[in-house]
Amino acid sequence: MTQLNLADLGWSDHFTRQAGESPRAARISAIHRGRLEALSPEGPLDLTPKGAGLAFAVGDFILHDGTRPTERLVPETEIARRSAGTAAAERQLIAANVGTLGIVTSCNADFSVPRLERYLAMAEASGCLPLILLTKADLTEDPAAFLRQAERLSPLVTALALDARDTEEAAKLEPWLRPGMTLALVGSSGTGKTTLLNALSGLSERTGGLRGDDRGRHHTTFRSLRQTRFGGWIIDTPGMRELGMEGASEGIDVVFSDVSDLAAGCRFSDCRHESEPGCAVKAAVDAGELDAERLARWQKLRREDRHNSESIAEARARFRRFGKTTAHGNARREAKEAGWEEE
Numbered sequence: 117m118t119q120l121n122l123a124d125l126g127w128s129d130h131f132t133r134q135a136g137e138s139p140r141a142a143r144i145s146a147i148h149r150g151r152l153e154a155l156s157p158e159g160p161l162d163l164t165p166k167g168a169g170l171a172f173a174v175g176d177f178i179l180h181d182g183t184r185p186t187e188r189l190v191p192e193t194e195i196a197r198r199s200a201g202t203a204a205a206e207r208q209l210i211a212a213n214v215g216t217l218g219i220v221t222s223c224n225a226d227f228s229v230p231r232l233e234r235y236l237a238m239a240e241a242s243g244c245l246p247l248i249l250l251t252k253a254d255l256t257e258d259p260a261a262f263l264r265q266a267e268r269l270s271p272l273v274t275a276l277a278l279d280a281r282d283t284e285e286a287a288k289l290e291p292w293l294r295p296g297m298t299l300a301l302v303g304s305s306g307t308g309k310t311t312l313l314n315a316l317s318g319l320s321e322r323t324g325g326l327r328g329d330d331r332g333r334h335h336t337t338f339r340s341l342r343q344t345r346f347g348g349w350i351i352d353t354p355g356m357r358e359l360g361m362e363g364a365s366e367g368i369d370v371v372f373s374d375v376s377d378l379a380a381g382c383r384f385s386d387c388r389h390e391s392e393p394g395c396a397v398k399a400a401v402d403a404g405e406l407d408a409e410r411l412a413r414w415q416k417l418r419r420e421d422r423h424n425s426e427s428i429a430e431a432r433a434r435f436r437r438f439g440k441t442t443a444h445g446n447a448r449r450e451a452k453e454a455g456w457e458e459e
């Protein structure tokens with residue numbers, strides 16, 4: 117694979133409709149301070165956006181003039197979190213045009229239903245299809261039991277169990293990594309994301325044709341968008357790994373549609389489903405139709421989502437006040453230390 121066309125990169129009619137028939141387009145592969153790396157049919161590009169470049173995400177399709185991005189095309193899916201860094205950057209984009217969110221967990225104590233539900237809500241909120249990847253299948257007697265538990269979570273879920281170190285087993289992901297497709301990985305530390313990335317990008321050196329005409333530019337740069345040996349793409353950004361649950365209330369309600377449908381039948385629209393009269397949710401628990409633990413997990417996730425959304429709003433207000441009384445540089449440093457801004 118020497119030359120990439122736009123279809124290889126994941127281009128679809130969705131983008132043609134925005135950009136026309138023969139656009140000068142590229143896909144963003146890495147974002148640095150004041151600089152973007154992108155892949156295009158013309159080869160790899162180094163682009164300098166006007167402004168801070170905060171409005172772009174890895175995986176975005178853009179139009180460009182050879183030196184600058186001229187337009188960000190509306191993505192098919194978007195993984196974002198609200199950021200409190202600057203007033204202008206209300207939403208921090210993490211990744212764009214991700215078809216599948218690969219939720220990585222191991223067949224061991226890491227396997228946690230509440231955590232999986234949270235990631236499923238994130239997938240839903242972003243518009244990605246969830247794929248649960250159960251690593252370390254070689255270390256358990258009964259991987260099928262983990263598969264069954266994972267697939268029970270939602271009819272939308274597909275789950276695979278595998279030994280992430282085994283390149284042949286990693287090939288189970290091929291249907292989600294065909295040319296033009298994009299997968300992003302989330303999951304706790306130590307579950308095998310890096311191991312899986314390595315197993316999937318086995319041919320990354322050979323696709324060096326990509327970089328073949330990248331005359332003398334540093335090859336060591338960490339690329340967040342990487343081609344797999346199946347032709348499809350993997351997105352692995354620091355931001356993906358740190359994603360928390362925030363601003364995902366719609367996603368939560370879809371994953372817990374059984375509970376939210378019941379809640380719609382409560383007498384009071386602000387029912388907390390604790391001891392209010394006419395609570396349809398409590399009635400379902402009492403009737404044995406709804407698992408009390410599932411209700412508790414839904415309430416916990418909603419509280420967490422609300423809490424995070426509120427504390428980010430407060431932090432932003434504090435940042436604004438602080439920014440007025442201190443040199444801009446200090447304010448930015450504070451923001452960075454607080455993890456609101458990323459390099």
Ligand SMILES: Nc1nc2c(ncn2[C@@H]2O[C@H](COP(=O)(O)OP(=O)(O)OP(=O)(O)O)[C@@H](O)[C@H]2O)c(=O)[nH]1
Pocket residue numbers: 251252253254255278279280281303304305306307308309310311312357
């Ligand atoms: N036996 C076995 N070991 C695995 C498997 N997947 C990962 N490991 C091992 O688990 C350890 C952690 O794997 P990593 O790939 O570094 O995990 P990670 O998710 O990238 O962790 P962070 O980089 O901290 O986010 C390594 O020692 C891997 O070799 C698997 O399927 N089977």
Ligand SMILES: [Zn+2]
Pocket residue numbers: 379382383387388389390392394395396397398
């Ligand atoms: Zn209620």
